[in-house]
Amino acid sequence: MEPHVRGQLEGLSLDRQRPLIVTDADEVVAYFIAGLEKFLLRNGHWLDLKSFAITGNIRRQGSNEISTQPQVKEMLGNFFAEDTELLDPVEGAAEALQALSARAQIIVLSNVEPKVHAARHRWLRRHGMDYPLIANSGSKGLPLRYLSEQIDAPVFFLDDLPPHLDAVAEHASRVFLLHFIADKRLAALVGPAQNCQLHTSNWTEARSFIDTKLDDMGY
Ligand SMILES: [Mg+2]
Incomplete structure (x- = not known):
């Protein structure tokens, strides 16, 4: 601990x-996930909820390119910084x-x-x-x-x-x-x-x- x-x-x-x-x-x-989806949509991405995971399921809007692990880490950091108080x-x-x-x-x-x-x-x-x-x-x-x-x-x-x-x-x-x-x-x-x-x-x-x-x- x-x-x-x-x-x-x-x-x-x-x-x-x-x-x-x-x-x-x-x-x-x-x-959490519904809040993350709103954040991603605002930021040019979307969550392809095909498995119980975040890494590997975030895609860029348009190209549908899968975000890499470092990109996901950065997006999650921004999500917590910007949207923690906006969750339902x-x-x-x-x-x-x-x-x-x-x-x-x-x-x-x-x-x-x-x-x-x-x-x-x-x-x-x-x-x-x-x-x-x-x-x-x-x-x-x-x-x-x-x-x-x-x-x-x-x-x-x-x-x-x-x-x-x-x-x-x-x-x-x-x-x-x-x-x-x-x-x-x-x-x-x-x-x-x-x-x-x-x-x-x-x-x-x-x-x-x-x-x-x-x-x-x-x-
Ligand atoms: Mg939890």
Whole structure:
């Protein structure tokens, strides 16, 4: 785990006895791919969503030439710099988290560079999700292990990317895993991640799953 991530995690004030919900941002509470498509269209490109990947699927308008990996990296950097605050919120996310916050602590764990942290946090606040935001880097397995060790109550983790869910299953096996992909086109391209208790694109379902687990476990 990188020092800047550990520093943010250590700065959280957590209640050991209270359940914890750790949610990703992009494609869980924010429409990332739809926002990226708008950005690309504005900038002479388009996303050919034929697989669950960005690199290899961005094409130049007109020629349809596939953008190279360095070009994609640059475009994603510009996208985060310019459009982080323009993303659409996922329907029901703010309401579900608000309701769940009556019985659980909530943290947003998002893989964004530290320089994007402030814009992303403003976006969360503006859309009714004023929760602590951790700007993570790389795998989410070790951050979830750290967080689950701070809590003696149930811990839940929501993410769209199977590698993050797999890493949490490996490093923090007691965490309940929800595979959440907001964009239905993407959800159709990627099967349910292994070890996940729920695969959904719907916050009503996610909330109901968490509520039921907490009820069953007496929280
Ligand atoms: Mg995501």
